[in-house]
Amino acid sequence: MFNLLKFNDLIKFRIVRFEVKSLAVTVCPNHREQNQKRYSKNYCVKMEKSKYPQYIAILKDVKPVVIRKNSVLEDWEVINHLRHDIAKLLFQDIDNRVYSYLQCEVELKKLILRIIFGFDCSKLWFNGKLYWSLEDSEECPKEIQFDLEINRMYLYFPNYPMEWLDLEENQVDVDGIEGPVSTKRRIESDKRSPKKDKRVRINDSTPSKSSMDSNQ
Structure with missing residues (x-):
C-alpha cells in the first residue's frame, strides 16, 4: 500500500x-x-498506541458507575461487576466507632473516586477482612483514592506515601443506569503511582451492624 x-x-x-x-x-x-x-x-x-479502551465514571446514589468503550465500533457498557464495591468497606475510628462510605464525603474527580474521612481512621475492613490498622502505620489516613480505571484503592496520608490496598477480587452486581449517559465528558486518567505497596493482614473481627447503627 x-x-x-x-x-x-x-x-x-x-x-x-x-x-x-x-x-x-x-x-x-x-x-x-x-x-x-x-x-x-x-x-x-x-x-x-490506540486510544481505546476509554472510560467514563459517574456518581449514582453516592456510588460510582463505570462505563467502558473498547473500540470505535463498540457501544459503551457498564463494568461495575469488574470493579470493587465500596459498600463492602468499613472503617473504625480511634474511639471504636464504625463507619461506612455513607458517613464519609464522597467525591468523583474524573476517574478517581475520593472517600474522605471526617474522623481519625484506625482500622479498615473490606468484605469482612481487616486490611489496614493504625498499629502498623505512623499516622491516620485522610482518605481513600479509588482509581476506577485500573480498579485499585490507595490510602492517602498527609506526610507519607500512599499505600496500595491489595484487595481480593470480589465481583459485584451490575447496577442499572436510569436515563441516558452523556459521553461528552473529557476522559483523563490520574497517572500518580504510590511510592510504597503494602498489604496488611491482621486477624480481627468485623464490626457488627449494631455498632454502625448506633453511630448514625
Missing part, C-alpha cells in the same frame, strides 16, 4: 495516516535532502 504513495503527495501533506484496526500507522518522509530520488523509497513508519 505504501508503494502507491507518490513522492509529491508525501511532500504536500507531510503526514499521511491510515487506520488499521486499533492501530494508527503514520507515514512520513525522512529528513529533507536535495536528492529527491531518495524520498520515493526512503520513508519511516511509526506505530501509535
